[in-house]
Amino acid sequence: MKKALYLFILIALSLLAGCETTSVLPIRGGSSSSFQMESDERRLWNRSEEEEKKLERSDLLCRDEELVSYVNEVAKKLYPAEVHQQVSFRIAIIKNPLLNAFAYPNGTIYVHSGMITRMENEAELATLLAHEMTHVTHRHALQQMRDLKNKAAFMATFNVLTLPAGVWGSIASLLGQVGTLAAVQGYSRELETEADTEGFGLVVAAQYDPAETGKLFLRLKEDVEEQKIEEPFFFGSHPRLQERIENYEKLQTLHPGKGGMKKEEVFSQKICALFLIDADQNISAGNYKIAQREVERFLSQKPDDAHAHFLLGEVYRQRNEQGDQDRAMASYQESIGKNPSYANSYKALGLLHLKKGEKPQAKEHLQRYLILSPQAQDRAYILEYLKQCE
Amino acid sequence: MTKKYWLVLILFFITxxxxxxxxxxxxxxxxxxYSVTLPEGWMKSNTVDGLLVTRxxxxxxxxxxxxxxxxxxxKHTRKKYSQNMPPQEMADVTIDxxxxxxxxTNFKLLESSPATLSGIPGSKIVYEFKTKEGQLRFKCIHYGIMSGEWIYGIRYVAAAxxxxxxxxxxxxxxxxxFRLLKP
Incomplete structure (x- = not known):
């Protein structure tokens, strides 16, 4: 009995010695609560900056200045100027159709284009940004890092101290290691809930409509279920989305019928270019339904864009369901109608005519394609097809 | 004798x-x-599926x-190859x-053209890319053919x-x- 008591005290003391506190004060702004960075936090920021440099050097980031400045303006409205003085928030857009958004502890937030194109208005964008910005101001990355460090220290201590405890000690440590691994997946439920709650407060304080806050997550959940999306990312995982939806539903009950800004029109105008960037990638990935929705949203604002009509034609041609070939042909013709110099639609039409055995029309369109695009990468194929048309 | 036996056995396993x-x-x-003639002095990996050689x-x-x-x-697209797909459409699925x-990152298609492999009409794709982690630029040539229910590909990737x-x-x-043993 005495032996067990000593063992317990020894474990407790070791844990206390090995653990760092995970609770840290949030960055609130103002001179009275100026933010003091801790040494391990400095290392975390340095690592973040290194990782960001890699992203900056790639072609992954959206360079549309107007769009990037717009999302940064939305972020600015969410926190008072004093907070922005202590953390320089910067929002960047990654051209990628995955449902993802993440924040580095130093205030840089990356939002995937796929996430933005699922949104309907500025209030939804503000909700997502407020959630991510809360991860920064509440120093969640630091808390998580310390938590993991403590768990690793715990496991090391636990393994050594429980060795004499026989078979039960081994089993306990084995289960503990699996549990530790599971804990590595994203922020804890508590931290995410804090980001939801604090973020919701910011959105309401910025005069956005609270009723809009959970809609994005609801739509994402439908997408994940309908498209059977298997993404190992936070916002792409079904249980995490369900948590968000439930949290926002609860939070909305605090402000029933309050109303506020939605800013649908300005949002749709500002993000318009993103629809085609994302649609193009979704066509490559074979996500035709999402791509079609994106092109149609773009066309609702810019109906005269030849490239958009071409992409819609590509959705139909590649999806190849009943009636799709005719729809594709109509879209390519619409594209040429809007811009008679748009080369890709001539090629697409030529290939469709060739498949139908309509050789004279095929020849005419393919020849036109090569005239408009003499350096085409697929020139050799086109010359082969033209031979078949003779 | 026993020592020699063990030495040979250990050497055999190491190799x-x-x-x-x-x-x-x-x-x-x-x-x-398939069969293929490999360049002299190159090394073959024993740990990956398929044939991978490097110098x-x-x-x-x-x-x-x-x-x-x-x-x-x-792995990365929901598109699929299908029987009797023309070479260009097959190449488009590979590219996507x-x-x-x-x-x-920084994917750039340089060429997509018809080609033959083992006498079978197929496709040739030439492209460049960078990996997300490093800043090294790679260039790649990929030949692909379809035979029966199989897709065969031979690919060269090197630092550009x-x-x-x-x-x-x-x-x-x-x-x-490159030859198919039973076409």
Whole structure:
């Protein structure tokens, strides 16, 4: 009995010695609560900056200045100027159709284009940004890092101290290691809930409509279920989305019928270019339904864009369901109608005519394609097809 | 005698388990239904599926031969190959699968053209990319054909600067030597 008591005290003391506190004060702004960075936090920021440099050097980031400045303006409205003085928030857009958004502890937030194109208005964008910005101001990355460090220290201590405890000690440590691994997946439920709650407060304080806050997550959940999306990312995982939806539903009950800004029109105008960037990638990935929705949203604002009509034609041609070939042909013709110099639609039409055995029309369109695009990468194929048309 | 026996046995196991083995000359892969002539002095990996050879290291240049079922799900796109698909459409699926790989950035298609492999009409794709982690630019040539229910591909990837040009002719010789054992 005495032996067990000593063992317990020894474990407790070791844990206390090995653990760092995970609770840290949030960055609130103002001179009275100026933010003091801790040494391990400095290392975390340095690592973040290194990782960001890699992203900056790639072609992954959206360079549309107007769009990037717009999302940064939305972020600015969410926190008072004093907070922005202590953390320089910067929002960047990654051209990628995955449902993802993440924040580095130093205030840089990356939002995937796929996430933005699922949104309907500025209030939804503000909700997502407020959630991510809360991860920064509440120093969640630091808390998580310390938590993991403590768990690793715990496991090391636990393994050594429980060795004499026989078979039960081994089993306990084995289960503990699996549990530790599971804990590595994203922020804890508590931290995410804090980001939801604090973020919701910011959105309401910025005069956005609270009723809009959970809609994005609801739509994402439908997408994940309908498209059977298997993404190992936070916002792409079904249980995490369900948590968000439930949290926002609860939070909305605090402000029933309050109303506020939605800013649908300005949002749709500002993000318009993103629809085609994302649609193009979704066509490559074979996500035709999402791509079609994106092109149609773009066309609702810019109906005269030849490239958009071409992409819609590509959705139909590649999806190849009943009636799709005719729809594709109509879209390519619409594209040429809007811009008679748009080369890709001539090629697409030529290939469709060739498949139908309509050789004279095929020849005419393919020849036109090569005239408009003499350096085409697929020139050799086109010359082969033209031979078949003779 | 027993000591010698053990020494031979240990040497045998060390050689058999080594991750890399020197290759050169005719190489037959009966289970995958192809043969190919490999360059002298290159090393073959024993730890990956399919055939992967390199001379200076996998980050500098590799030649890879692989075979998979036509209806197999692709890793990065939902698109699929289908029987009787013309070579250009087959190449488009291959390109879309590469383009949708989240670990690849700065993808640039340089050429997509008809080609033959083992006498079968197929496609040739030439492209460049960077990996998400590093800043090294790679260049790649990919030949692909369809035979029965299988897709065969032979691919050369090398660091675009210096290494690609150095071994591109070697790769072309290897790809020309590629034969299906039972067409």
């Amino acid at each position: 058999a388990c080594a991750p890399w083995a020197k290759v050169g000359g005719d190489y037959r892969e009966e289970s995958q239904n 200076d290291g996998v980050l500098l240049q590799t030649i890879r031969v692989e075979r998979f079922k036509i209806d197999q799900d692709l 699968n590469i383009k949708s790989d989240p670990l690849i 600067r210096h290494y690609f040009d150095k071994d591109v002719q070697t790769f072309e010789t290897v790809s020309q030597s």
